[in-house]
Amino acid sequence: MLPLELWVHICFFACNGDDGTTGRSLSFVSHTIRTASEDFRLRTIAVRGELQIARFAQYLESVDVKRRKVENLYITTWAPGSRRSSDYGGYASAQSEQALIDLYRPGICDRTPGPEPEDILEDREELLCHAISRILRAVAETVLIAHIKLDAYRDFIFFPVKFERLEELTILGPFECSYMAYIPHLPANPTLRRLKLNYVALYHDTTLLDSIAACAPNLTHLYFQLSNPYQRGVIEQLQKILCPQKTTDQRPGQFLMSLKMLQLHPGQKSPPGMCGTGYATIALAKRDLYNYCISEPRIVLRNHPPFLYRSTHSAAEEREAMDEWMDRVEGGLGCWDDSDRMKSPFTP
Incomplete structure (x- = not known):
């Protein structure tokens, strides 16, 4: 032996x-x-589906802090047989919902400002976000890489958790970014260097940039999958990211001086059948965005994948997110691989 x-x-x-x-x-x-x-x-662990999320949160809080040594964490709300997949079964859904309700405790991981406890108990998406917050809180001292695929809509950008060692955070899922009142209550995470978000809309009164500056003051790599890449105002917002005011302090309202790379994923190609006027408008916007991006060496503009209609809860998308996380855990580049950056003009 x-x-x-x-x-x-x-x-x-x-x-x-x-x-x-x-x-x-x-x-x-x-x-x-x-x-x-x-x-x-628990060094590297993936948690799949609402039921596992609730049970894993409960397990972590039941063991000694010294045993919560999670360094690489993947959380997804999608799981075979769940209500977020095509083979949804009602029993599994009812079981997971009850587990989320049983887990909920007011006063733990509350957002400020946030909904009342009675409202959370009536909102499955809020219960799910609460459970994920509890997991993150339990591993906040040790986790280095955290990827979260949250199909549920959330009315906030970042979970209200302060991390001690977190270096990379990916949050996939639609979110609201217009509540300025959240920003003063966001905990700063000075070790966070890489951040990826999708469903990103850059517009005039978004709180996204200020929220990132507050949450990740030393960020070096940022990845946006845009939902409005060709709308007016996008280039102006990109300029705010890459050309912040040069002051000695870092506070909400200014963006990061430390940023080295901004990856932009423009989303899928437009579906066929668009009218001529709309097509021409998008073509002009593509040209303007491309010209700006090639003028700024820190921007990596990704190539369009071909248009493909698929559910956000598809097994293919889940596998893609999981593979990206595993690649990072094993020392690969994951989404930070810039080999497919756009090197030639947009083709209409």
């Missing part, structure tokens, strides 16, 4: 190459392996 110290090293590497399945399985091998893997069992 190998000495325990050697098994500890073996378990360290074994628990870093998948979605947490290996770490959980090691618990059942033997008492020695269970002991050797205890510190690494």
Whole structure:
């Protein structure tokens, strides 16, 4: 039998190459392996679906803080058989909803300002966001990479959690970004360097940029998948990101001086069948956006993927998000790979 110290090293590497399945399985091998893997069992873990989210939050809060050593975390609201997938079954939905209700505790991870407890209990999306906040709060001291795929709409941008070591955060899902009152209550995360968001709309009175400046004051890499890439005002907002006021302090209202790369994903190509006027307007906007982006070396403008209609809850999109997270965990570039940057003008 190998000495325990050697098994500890073996378990360290074994628990870093998948979605947490290996770490959980090691618990059942033997008492020695269970002991050797205890510190690494949750090192890399994926949580899928509302029921797992509720149960994992409950589990984390039931164990000693020293055992919550999650470094790489993936959370998705999508799971086979859930109400967010095509093979939805009512029983699974009812079970997960009850688990979310049972988990809810007012006064823990509340947003300021935020809904009243009685309103949260009547809103499944709020209950789900509360459960995710509880998970993030439980691992806030150790997590380094957190990717969250949240199909539920949220009326806020960032979860109300302060992280001690977080370096990379991805939040996929539609959100509201017009509530200025949230910004003074956002905890700052000075270790956060990379941030990815989708469903991003850049417009005149958005609070998105101020919120990012407050939440991630030392950000170096930013990825936006735009929902309005060819509307008026987008270029003006990009200029605010890349050309902030040069002052000695960093506060909401100014953007980041530390930013090195801004990746822009323009979304899918427009569907066929557009009228001539609309098509011409978009073509001109494409030209203007491209000309601006090639003038700024920090911008990486991604190529359009071809137009493809698919549900936001599709298994293909889920696999894409999961693969991107695993690539980052294994030391790859993930979405920060700029090899597909646009190098030639837009083609109408």
